[in-house]
Amino acid sequence: MKIKILGIGDVVGKPGRKIIQEKLPDFCRQENISFVVANGENLFDGAGITPKDANILQEAGVNVITGGDHIWNRREIIPHIAQTPTILRPANYPKKQPGSGTTVVELPSGIKVGVLHLQGRVFMNIQCACPFTTAEEELELLKLKTNVVVVDMHCEATSEKVAMGWWLDGKVSYVFGTHTHIPTADERVLPKGTAYITDVGMTGPYESVIGRRVDRVLHRMTTGMPARFDVATGDVRLCGAVATVDSNSGRAEGIERVVITGDER
Ligand SMILES: [Fe+2]
Ligand SMILES: [Fe+2]
Numbered sequence: 001m002k003i004k005i006l007g008i009g010d011v012v013g014k015p016g017r018k019i020i021q022e023k024l025p026d027f028c029r030q031e032n033i034s035f036v037v038a039n040g041e042n043l044f045d046g047a048g049i050t051p052k053d054a055n056i057l058q059e060a061g062v063n064v065i066t067g068g069d070h071i072w073n074r075r076e077i078i079p080h081i082a083q084t085p086t087i088l089r090p091a092n093y094p095k096k097q098p099g100s101g102t103t104v105v106e107l108p109s110g111i112k113v114g115v116l117h118l119q120g121r122v123f124m125n126i127q128c129a130c131p132f133t134t135a136e137e138e139l140e141l142l143k144l145k146t147n148v149v150v151v152d153m154h155c156e157a158t159s160e161k162v163a164m165g166w167w168l169d170g171k172v173s174y175v176f177g178t179h180t181h182i183p184t185a186d187e188r189v190l191p192k193g194t195a196y197i198t199d200v201g202m203t204g205p206y207e208s209v210i211g212r213r214v215d216r217v218l219h220r221m222t223t224g225m226p227a228r229f230d231v232a233t234g235d236v237r238l239c240g241a242v243a244t245v246d247s248n249s250g251r252a253e254g255i256e257r258v259v260i261t262g263d264e265r
Contacts, residue, residue, distance in 0.1 A: 001247045003111060004031060005150055006258065007176035007197075008038035008062070008240035009183070012204030012211035013046045013231035015262070017056050019203060019238045023260045024060045033242065035105070035113050037150055038062045039178040040087070041070040042204070046211055046231045048073025051080040054087055063105050064088065066117040068154035068179055069126045090119035090154060092134035093126075102138050104145045111247045112146035116172070118164070120155020120179075131160075132167050139171055147250030150243075151175040158184070158198050165196040173250045174243040176200050181210035183239050183257065193251030195243035200257075207234030236262035 006028070011020060020038070028036065040062075043053035047070045054065055054077075065087045071077065072089075081087050081099035091101020104114045116138050118131040131153070142149055149172040153164045161177040168175050170192025176199075177184070183201025190196050202211055209217040212229040220227040238260040244253045 003034040003245055003247050005035045005174055005243045005245055006033045006240050007150065007152065007174065007200050008036065008203055008238065009178050009200035010039045010042050010181055010202050011057065012042040012202055015231065015233055015236045016204035017043060017053060019236050019262045020057055020060050023238050027260060028061050031242065034107055036062045037064045037066060037115055037152060039068065039152055039154065040065040041068040042211060044074050050074050050076045058086065064103060064115045066152040068119055069124060088115065088117040090117050090128060091138050092118055092129040092131050102142055104142065111148065114142040114146045114149040116142060116149060116151045118151060118153050120153065120157060120160040122155065122157035122160045124156055131164065135168060148173050148245055148247055149250065153177050154179045156180060161198045165190060165194065169194045173245040173252050176241055187241055187255045187257055189252050189255060195252035195255035197241045197255060200241050201239035203238045205232040205234055205236050208232030
């Protein structure tokens with residue numbers, strides 16, 4: 001059976017949450033999407049994630065929420081993540097942290113989808129274990145349960161994400177990148193059957209500097225003086241990419257970028 005898996009990039013603040021609520025349910029119905037993974041590290045006012053934010057996404061049809069370097073910005077998530085296997089922190093963070101970097105979800109069709117969340121190390125402020133070794137170790141366990149595995153590779157450097165795509169080609173169904181908030185145009189199915197895109201982009205306001213008000217960022221960048229980086233509001237878009245996957249083999253057959261524009265511009 002063929003299934004369509006949607007990977008959504010960093011959902012930023014209220015504008016991001018709102019467009020997910022307004023646009024995701026219809027899109028999933030119209031496009032027959034079976035499974036949705038969304039990066040939620042910026043859900044709360046641009047940094048962090050609260051249980052309330054997570055519920056909004058999950059009620060709109062997001063099956064699994066991933067995080068990244070902002071995962072612990074809001075302390076409320078700490079007890080919640082420990083009890084909620086569908087919210088992930090990077091798998092290569094210290095093992096003593098609450099939560100997990102992998103999960104397996106069974107769809108109504110009986111198909112099981114595994115999700116693995118990794119963070120890169122190049123140009124990232126947070127120290128973590130080798131994402132390549134962690135991927136190998138975690139996949140040994142995940143592949144005992146299902147052939148269909150989606151990976152959110154959260155990192156700054158395009159090179160590290162591209163390398164992870166090749167490392168996982170033929171081992172997982174779909175690798176999508178997050179964190180830079182800028183969509184890339186390199187979606188493709190790699191030779192051994194893994195759908196890949198370096199960054200699916202941000203779900204939030206594009207009249208901004210990666211989600212924050214242009215005037216505030218320009219002030220800080222041009223004067224070196226402090227400024228509050230409030231979340232912007234204009235030109236809201238939902239950005240992601242849909243991979244079509246054979247659920248028996250786990251091989252991807254296609255990948256398409258998605259940009260859904262909001263009603264107010
Ligand atoms: Fe982000
Ligand atoms: Fe990030």
